[in-house]
Amino acid sequence: MSTKNGGNGPRTVALVGPYGAGKTSLLEAMLYAAGAIGRKGSVTAGSSVGDFGSEARSRQMSVDVNCATFDYLGERFTLLDCPGSIELLADTLGVLTGVDAAVVVCEPHAEKLMMLKPYLKRLEEQGIPHFLFVNKIDKASGSLRELLAFLQEASDKPLLFRQIPIWEGGAVVGFVDLALERAYVYHQHEPSEAISMDGEIKAREVEARFAMLEKLADFDEHLMEELLSDMTPQPSEVFADLTKELGNGDLVPVLIGSAENDNGIRRLLKALRHETPGAEKTAARLGLQLGRGAAVQILKTYHSTLGGKMSLGRIFGGPLKDGAVLHTPTGSDVRAGGVFSLRGAEVSKISEASAGECVGLGRLDGVLTGDLLTEAKGVPLSKIEIEHLPPVYRLGIEVADRKDEVKLTAAIAKLHEEDPSLILEQNPELNEMTLCGQGDIHLKVATEKLVGKYGLKLNTHPPRVPYKETIRNATTKRGRYKRQTGGHGQFGDVVLKIEPLTRGSGFVFTDRITGGVVPKQWIPSVERGVTEYLKCGPLGFPIVDISVTLSDGSYHSVDSSDAAFQSAARIAMQEGMPECNPVLLEPIMHVQIHVPSEATAKVNGVVSSRRGQLLGYDVRPGWRGWDTVLAQMPMAELTDLIIDLRSLTQGVGSFEVEFDHLGELSGKLAEQVVAQHRKAA
Ligand SMILES: Nc1nc2c(ncn2[C@@H]2O[C@H](COP(=O)(O)OP(=O)(O)OP(=O)(O)O)[C@@H](O)[C@H]2O)c(=O)[nH]1
Ligand SMILES: [Mg+2]
Secondary structure, three states: OOOOOOOOOOEEEEEEOOOOOOHHHHHHHHHHHOOOOOOOOOOOOOOOOOOOOHHHHHHOOOOOOEEEEEEEOOEEEEEEEOOOOHHHHHHHHHHOOOOOEEEEEEOOOHHHHHHHHHHHHHHHHHOOOEEEEEOOHHHOOOOHHHHHHHHHHHOOOOEEEOEEEEEEOOEEEEEEEOOOOEEEEEEOOEEEEEEOOOHHHHHHHHHHHHHHHHHHHOOOHHHHHHHHOOOOOOHHHHHHHHHHHHHOOOOEEEEEOEOOOOEOHHHHHHHHHHHOOOHHHHHHHHOOOOOOOOEEEEEEEEEEOOOEEEEEEEEEOOOEEOOOEEEOOOOOEEEOOOEEEEEOOEEEEEOEEOOOOEEEEEOOOOOOOOEEEEOOOOOOOOEOOOOOOOOOEEEEEEEOOHHHHHHHHHHHHHHHHHOOOOEEEEEOOOOEEEEEEOOHHHHHHHHHHHHHOOOOOEEEEOOOOOOEEEEOOOEEEEEEEEEOOOOOOEEEEEEEEEEEOOOOOOEEEEEOOOOOOOOHHHHHHHHHHHHHHHOOOOOOOOEOOEEEEEEEEEOOOOOOOHHHHHHHHHHHHHHHHHHHOEEEEEEEEEEEEEEEHHHHHHHHHHHHHOOOEEEEEEEOOOOOOEEEEEEEEEHHHOOOHHHHHHHHOOOOOEEEEEEEEEEEEOHHHHHHHHHHHHHHO
16 A cells, blocks of 8 residues: 555554553554544553553553554554563564564663663664654753763664754753754644744754764765765755665664653654655565465464454555455464454454554464464465563462363463463472463463453462482381281382482482392382382482382292382381481572673672572673673572562563572571471472
């Protein structure tokens, strides 16, 4: 769909950035400025288009992608307002698989800029054109120039300052647009008003505009020549460069404004309208091979209790009609069960979506976020590999009523489709299910959905640690089992040598019987008796790294049986093990902690205070200004590690773990673990 102005067709733009920066408010302000809504709602009053679900409203924060399609000056836009909590990053990662551009929303406070890195990093890596919008400009104080220097620190791409603020009485009251060379004063909830530019403002404009043109000229030789020979470039050349260099991802334009007061919103809309590349260019960037008919990139999956499954799809090629059959990466076909235009809670059925639109598609069973579907057969289908976010927080979870277990796993499967960073782990050894995710808020929102949306009654508890135990000394023990009840009795008799093994050896059973004192057919019974015993040792935990040797025994030709030899073996173990100096073993994990370098020293402290052992640290590859700290830490100390890391790093620190070895735990801590375990049992 080509329109007379931009000619790029419908555009899809993500609003991303840290929590509370004002993305949902910006969405509201943009809808209002575009005339798509007659009354402006707000997040705090619970009346915004976005955040309509109960989990979002009660927290006054986004917990899901808010999608809103609207027309602005004859062109169609879909804005995807992403949740900013770092714990809900998975939604942003999904959305980025098919947008034309992103607006990174931030606040004018230098100390909060570290929070931008996780977003800028992904946009840079994926070559997604992006703007920076410095929101809450009504709260700005001090030098914006300094702020912008900090902003540049967070961005690997050069920033291009498109506007400078006009200050009055310590507050920003307007701005100069450096491309248009026009000054505006803000009016609350009204369009800005053009004013004449003179004196000090003009002088600042000339300087700032020259700096902007110099940056543009880094990517345009013709413009560079003009600047060097003091020629004034044509406005059309400047605008063409702005468009080209955003589209190529060379530069990051920076705009300022206030979503709350409706300031700078129209300028942002206009920049998006003129400069954001369209679906064709995006398809080329993504390397999509389009055949005849439409291709659909899935950006987000929703499950609602009433409407069923809804996939948010970006249409390339197109148009896509309701009922169209789409080929999926798994080889099966699905039929689009409804095409919908979305605006917050408002879902309007439409008969078809044009090329470039972003729409809701009903009932695409088996289709996941990141999938590419096509109408044409034989087109190479891909699933865009979305970065996997390793879990950093866990919660033990169980249904209050056992018969709801199937319902629980089905509901979590749906939540996982909506948000792949939410994972259910089953641990049969601990007889425990754990919900794994990105943090406390993430899992709270998920459990709220399980309760509210899926009607489940749940109990949650801190995740259990899979402790083990072993022994330090050896012993030899005889176990005799003899029963005489009525008819024929039970008889088994074994001598077992119990010895410790080196860490990681597991369990070794050896048969050293000579002369048939324990007949061949009962030897597996002895081993079974021992194995059964090993499930729960004297401290109450599974036993590992132990060798048991059957060295002697006796039998009775009538009374001996499989059961009797199992019992004899168990008796020998039960009596022998406490003499072997049992010791608790805890899982020690290899941990990689990623943090901005200024937090590295503090992180070292956190590792030590959590019984960790530092192995060293290095620069984090590809993350300028970040370190990766390597350490070994007990699993028991990792439960809330993420909370400490985030509080040291404004939420951006993260870690990855894998099992390393089992380490001995003794002293007070071990006593506590054993006592707690006994109490729970
Ligand atoms: N002063 C001021 N406050 C603003 C502005 N924009 C948003 N806010 C306030 O900032 C808070 C957060 O706004 P939201 O729009 O919910 O922010 P968000 O980025 O969507 O937050 P998350 O969804 O949690 O990531 C709200 O209390 C808004 O009223 C602004 O331009 N100026
Ligand atoms: Mg929000």
